[in-house]
Amino acid sequence: MGRHGARLRWVVALVSATVAVLATIDHARQREREHAASPDAVTVTVEAMLPAADQVADLTAAYGWRNGSAITGDPDNQSVLLRLNWTGPSQPGTYQVILLDNRLTPARVLPPVGGRDTDGSVGANWADSYEKLAERYDWLAGLVTRPESSDSLRTPDNLGAVGTSATAGGSLVALFRMGPGAAPLTDPSDLLVAFCHVDFSGTPRWAKPVPVPAPS
Numbered sequence: 251m252g253r254h255g256a257r258l259r260w261v262v263a264l265v266s267a268t269v270a271v272l273a274t275i276d277h278a279r280q281r282e283r284e285h286a287a288s289p290d291a292v293t294v295t296v297e298a299m300l301p302a303a304d305q306v307a308d309l310t311a312a313y314g315w316r317n318g319s320a321i322t323g324d325p326d327n328q329s330v331l332l333r334l335n336w337t338g339p340s341q342p343g344t345y346q347v348i349l350l351d352n353r354l355t356p357a358r359v360l361p362p363v364g365g366r367d368t369d370g371s372v373g374a375n376w377a378d379s380y381e382k383l384a385e386r387y388d389w390l391a392g393l394v395t396r397p398e399s400s401d402s403l404r405t406p407d408n409l410g411a412v413g414t415s416a417t418a419g420g421s422l423v424a425l426f427r428m429g430p431g432a433a434p435l436t437d438p439s440d441l442l443v444a445f446c447h448v449d450f451s452g453t454p455r456w457a458k459p460v461p462v463p464a465p466s
Contacts, residue, residue, distance in 0.1 A: 289458035292338035294445050298438035298462045299331045306331070306425070313423045315366040321425060328428040328435060330360060332443070334421065334460075341416035343449040346380065348393070348411045349426045352442040353433070356391035359409050360441075365424030367414040372422075374410045383446065383457050390444060390457060416447060439464040 301309045303323030309331055310321050323329050334347065347365075350357035362374040384393040393409065412424040428435055435441070443460040 289445075289447070289456045292336055292341075292445070292447075292458065294334060294336045294443070294458065294460045296443050296460050296462055297333045298441055299333075300435060300438060301329055301331055303329070310423065310425060315371070315423050321363065324427065327430055328432065329363075330426045330428065330435070330438075330441065332365075332422070332424045332426065334424070334443070334445075335419075336421075336445070337419045340418040341447050341449075341455075343416050343447065343455075344413045345416045346375075346411040346413050346446040346448050346454075347422060347424055348380075348390075348444040348446065349424075350389075350392065350442040350444060351428070351432070351435070351440065353435075353440050354392075357389060357442060358392050358429075358432075360426040361408060361429055362410040362412045363425040363427060365412040365414070365422055367422045368417075368420055369415065372412060372414055375413055376409050376411060377448075377452055379452050380409075380411065380446070380448075380454055383444075383454050387457055387459075389442070389459060411446070413448075437464060438462045 299309065301323065303325045306323035306329050307321055313331070313333060315321070330349065332347070332349065336345070347362075349360040349362070351360060364371065364373045366372065381394045384390045408429065412422065414420060414422050439462055441462040443462060444457050445460050446457040447455045449455055
């Protein structure tokens with residue numbers, strides 16, 4: 251009985267140690283998954299340009315936008331051209347890029363025209379679910395302001411995002427308009443990019459603020 255009891259205690263201790271190790275490994279893997287799914291795991295760089303109306307076509311084409319020469323500027327609606335690059339783990343779903351005029355409170359969403367990523371041209375879009383981000387982030391309070399919208403069956407006039415696949419690393423060129431009647435923008439650093447992860451179900455997972463640097 252003494253040997254049997256000692257052996258039993260040894261087996262129990264071995265099993266307990268194994269369970270503890272497996273639990274530690276599982277916890278570490280869970281933390282890795284949570285980190286990979288967080289905005290901290292993605293590094294985003296951005297550059298914004300303010301082309302004159304007669305420069306928009308040439309500039310979009312120069313930055314690799316196929317048929318970019320067909321995209322014209324509007325003398326009465328100032329254009330903003332963004333170039334973004336990101337690195338980090340791939341995510342299920344898409345990244346949605348929202349551009350904000352940070353001179354206003356709450357920051358105002360700039361209507362997008364469209365964009366181009368590594369796979370081709372991408373259009374502007376909007377979903378009501380994006381407005382849930384305003385409940386989580388004070389700096390996105392303007393995502394629920396729609397006084398200028400006139401047609402609920404299309405992208406609201408004063409809201410919009412440009413989407414791209416949430417790949418492990420990528421780039422995006424996107425064109426936005428300041429909107430009719432907006433105060434002229436002279437300093438790109440007055441803009442703020444909301445870089446948002448939206449899963450395959452259309453649910454926003456997180457939003458990352460990316461300040462736009464001033465021209466060097």
